[in-house]
Amino acid sequence: MKADVPALTSPPAALDHGLGAAVAAGDWSAAAGIMERWGVELQAGVHRGHFFDAVTHTPDSLCAAHPGIVYWREAGRVTEIPVERPSFDAARLAAGGEAGLIELRRVAAAVLARRRRGFVAEAVAILDEMMPAVRTAIRRQGDLPITDAAWFLMQAGITFDVFGDVHTARRYYLMAWQRRDDDVVGLGSQDLPAKLAVLAAIDGDHAEVGRWVAVAGRTPTTDPAELDGTDLGYPLAEFIVAVDRLDFTTSDELLPYIALPTEYEEFFHYLVWARAHRLLVMGRIGEVLRLIDETAVAWDDLVAGDGWYRTHLTALRAKALLAGGRVDEAEATLESLSNSDDGIVLLWARAGALRLHFDAAMEHLVGISDRPPRRVQLEAQLLAAACHLNLGQISLARSKFQAFVASVGHNLQSMASISETHLHGLFALLGSVPAANALEARWQEFRHLRTYPYPETSISVSDRELVVLRRLARGESRAEIAKAEFVSANTVKTQVTALYRKFNATNRSELIAKALSHGLLAGSRNAVTEHLSD
Numbered sequence: 116m117k118a119d120v121p122a123l124t125s126p127p128a129a130l131d132h133g134l135g136a137a138v139a140a141g142d143w144s145a146a147a148g149i150m151e152r153w154g155v156e157l158q159a160g161v162h163r164g165h166f167f168d169a170v171t172h173t174p175d176s177l178c179a180a181h182p183g184i185v186y187w188r189e190a191g192r193v194t195e196i197p198v199e200r201p202s203f204d205a206a207r208l209a210a211g212g213e214a215g216l217i218e219l220r221r222v223a224a225a226v227l228a229r230r231r232r233g234f235v236a237e238a239v240a241i242l243d244e245m246m247p248a249v250r251t252a253i254r255r256q257g258d259l260p261i262t263d264a265a266w267f268l269m270q271a272g273i274t275f276d277v278f279g280d281v282h283t284a285r286r287y288y289l290m291a292w293q294r295r296d297d298d299v300v301g302l303g304s305q306d307l308p309a310k311l312a313v314l315a316a317i318d319g320d321h322a323e324v325g326r327w328v329a330v331a332g333r334t335p336t337t338d339p340a341e342l343d344g345t346d347l348g349y350p351l352a353e354f355i356v357a358v359d360r361l362d363f364t365t366s367d368e369l370l371p372y373i374a375l376p377t378e379y380e381e382f383f384h385y386l387v388w389a390r391a392h393r394l395l396v397m398g399r400i401g402e403v404l405r406l407i408d409e410t411a412v413a414w415d416d417l418v419a420g421d422g423w424y425r426t427h428l429t430a431l432r433a434k435a436l437l438a439g440g441r442v443d444e445a446e447a448t449l450e451s452l453s454n455s456d457d458g459i460v461l462l463w464a465r466a467g468a469l470r471l472h473f474d475a476a477m478e479h480l481v482g483i484s485d486r487p488p489r490r491v492q493l494e495a496q497l498l499a500a501a502c503h504l505n506l507g508q509i510s511l512a513r514s515k516f517q518a519f520v521a522s523v524g525h526n527l528q529s530m531a532s533i534s535e536t537h538l539h540g541l542f543a544l545l546g547s548v549p550a551a552n553a554l555e556a557r558w559q560e561f562r563h564l565r566t567y568p569y570p571e572t573s574i575s576v577s578d579r580e581l582v583v584l585r586r587l588a589r590g591e592s593r594a595e596i597a598k599a600e601f602v603s604a605n606t607v608k609t610q611v612t613a614l615y616r617k618f619n620a621t622n623r624s625e626l627i628a629k630a631l632s633h634g635l636l637a638g639s640r641n642a643v644t645e646h647l648s649d
Contacts, residue, residue, distance in 0.1 A: 131157065131165075138169050147173050147181040154187050154220060187224050200237065201225050205248040215252050216263060222249075223267050230274050238274045246271070253290075265294035272310065277384060279427065279456065281488055285314050309348030313385055316355035319490035319526055324352045347373070347382050351389060358393045359526045361561050366393055384427050391431055396528050396566050400439040407432050426452060433462050440568040442469050457487040461495055465532075469569060473502040493519060493529045501537040505632045507618075507625030509544065516541040520551050527561060534569035535562055540631030574617050574633055581635065583610045588627045588636055 132153040137146035146169055150157065157166040170187045178184050201221070208218040222245050229238040249271075253264050272287035292307045308331040315323035328349060350372035357365040370393075373386050387410050394403045407428050429452055436445035446466050452459050460482050467476035480499050487495065496519040503512035523529060530538060538558075545551040576584065586596045597607045618633075620626035630636050 147177045151181045209248040209251040211252045265291045312352040316352040403435040473505045501533045507628040509624040509628045531564040531566045536634040
């Protein structure tokens, strides 16, 4: 069968499974069979351009006999996505075999087509519906070629990746890694570790970043122009880790390697986030907002669809507005976003804390899921500790801050997310705990850095009241204070009553916590007794 089509470019002969010869001979029936059977490999490798060129020109009359062609047309942006979502046969897919393989490719092509055009929510819905059948087919040994299974799992990972579900994306990438094939572009020992390294960095899991860089045996490149696709993942992951550690020397050296591309690439949204991440902690809010505006224009040209990338940029804009102290604008921006995302919930809590509405902030924080991204977990622990401190809840503040100290590792950037006064008060709560002392010593170099401008409130106390306050913090009784200061018990009682009134406190623990939150016990490091409780 010969079709009247324009001349097509000749593909490389190696590993094209005979597609080039079939197209050259005008045997479109044979070409359609090859494209349907080997589309996974052809669309991902050096034959990609020729493959989609051939898909475009396959006669429509052959599509009924080779339904996979229709879906590869979608994936290649050759046709418009149908208004109605395609239906799939889960039982057929789960049964495996050749019929299951064709169904798997139909699902893959539909997911790929929607994700590439920005309809990521639709792609995720298809995956949520079909993944149980996919997992069943994969578990049945020999029912699905390992390359097809790995490629599908990788595409599922990418889809959840751009959807913002880091945990699910990492799970599918790991499943694909277990079925890797170095002979297939995208499925090798360099490609998948790059994706896993970037997601580990986004998640704040520095140890995993190092693991995947080591697994790939990656060596630094000296020319940023040489980077594309997979190679971009490694410097991007290392850049994020450097910013987390407040290592600006390293992040500056890596900055040329993560220049924004002119065409959409897999890591594009993380490139923008990483650059903004660095600028925010440096206090360069105006540059962040300009970056977001410029990216929004670029993405409108690059990706169309349901706006997953707009959601990503909107959340980033809200964070930048909070960092600039523009809380009203930030909250108006957050109104357009779903509160089901832990990162968005944290931003709402941050807005409450910036208004000094610490009760409201805690109401948001309790809405964060049991397994948030590690980055969100760290900042939520620290913010909760600061809120409890301001609310006079010493034992809760101490507990949250202890958890933070135990898990923060080298992620010093998270410490810039609360005020220096609150941070100092929290360190005072832990007294002489070695881990806290070591962390505080490491922080001294960066204590001037602040991501969010928490308003400083002041409470005026007299010199004598301050002396009493410090002795109360050490656990001394009123009688002991009176004896030590050579004053009467009634004088101490009057001073303590005045302190309770000024701090709106009802007990000693609440008074000390609020004094710590206002920085009035700055000279009392290691003197706040641990027997104080809520």
